[in-house]
Amino acid sequence: MSPDTWQAVAIASEIGKRPRRILLAGVPVVLFRSGETIAALHDRCPHRHVELSKGKVENGEIECPYHGWRFNAAGGCTAIPGHTGAVPGYRVPRLTTFVKEGVVFVASGAPKDEPYLHCAEGQKIIVKLVSSSTRSTLVDAAENILDATHTHFTHKGLLRGLSSERQRVRVDVTGGPGWVEACYTGEERQNGLISRLLEGERVRTIGRFRYPGIAELEYWGPKGLVLATTFHLRQAAESQVDGIGCLIGPQGGLLDHLKSLAFRPMFRIALEQDRRVLASASRNAAYCPQASAIIGPLDFLRRSIEAIMDGAAPPAANQPESFSFEL
Ligand code: FES
Ligand SMILES: [Fe+2]
Known part of the structure; x- marks a missing residue:
């Protein structure tokens, strides 16, 4: 680095x-x-x-x-x-x-700028901090945070409803030097427990990756940012990724306060579910280190995250892309 x-x-x-x-x-x-x-x-x-x-x-x-x-x-x-x-x-x-x-x-040096902390800096918000440690690689862990398509399975009931009903959504993938983001539109309110308790109508969701390992999610309602998380990940050891997360909600009345209290425990459950799948993949990878993983048609950010971590421009920077799929 x-x-x-x-x-x-x-x-x-x-x-x-x-x-x-x-x-x-x-x-x-x-x-x-x-x-x-x-x-x-x-x-x-x-x-x-x-x-x-x-x-x-x-x-x-x-x-x-x-x-x-x-x-x-x-x-x-x-x-x-x-x-x-x-x-x-x-x-x-x-x-x-x-x-x-x-x-x-x-x-290791003396950077001239202050560090970037989270995606809602300067706004009236409540921030809760969490830390985590997962058996994984940085790219796998960052992709996991930003991957919308695993939520139906890994987080069934929590981030998604129990039914297997899907909605057609659009995703726009854009990028630049050291960053890539996916913006999802066309999604109505989600039926998972977290969404029901903490969110209203959803207008768009943004998943963004920034060098050197920042994964952030933003949920936007008609009146602005509703919920966000910025996760700072680092490769602690060969197959250990440690992270510091900012859980962000708007500052407001009692309801917002209660919501922000509920956010952290529920987030921890989701985190534990993710830790389990990431550890499973990591253990298995150790048996076949040569095998490369498939980048499927819905893995919109994988190539860009890999390029950014290699110090290259993400493909999305040269060519913004849009996809339609069922979420
Ligand atoms: S004082 Fe540290 S090892 Fe001797
Ligand atoms: Fe997850």
């Missing part, structure tokens, strides 16, 4: 007195509180490679549990207990951090 790309890695409120270990493309990173900010260092003491996250935080510095060497937020060694001379300039590699509305972002 380029040094000036921010990656969401944690929910700030989950980092308290104790340090927290996360994985970023196979690299262990320790997050800890240092003064007003959150620091991020490689989670490996340069002395004997012990996990710093197993140690404790003292005065904004992290102390290794083995011999007590201490490191500040910049990764510099500040103490070697028992050593009476000057402390040599040992260092642990550090990452730049930025906390935005309760979400911790890291970057």
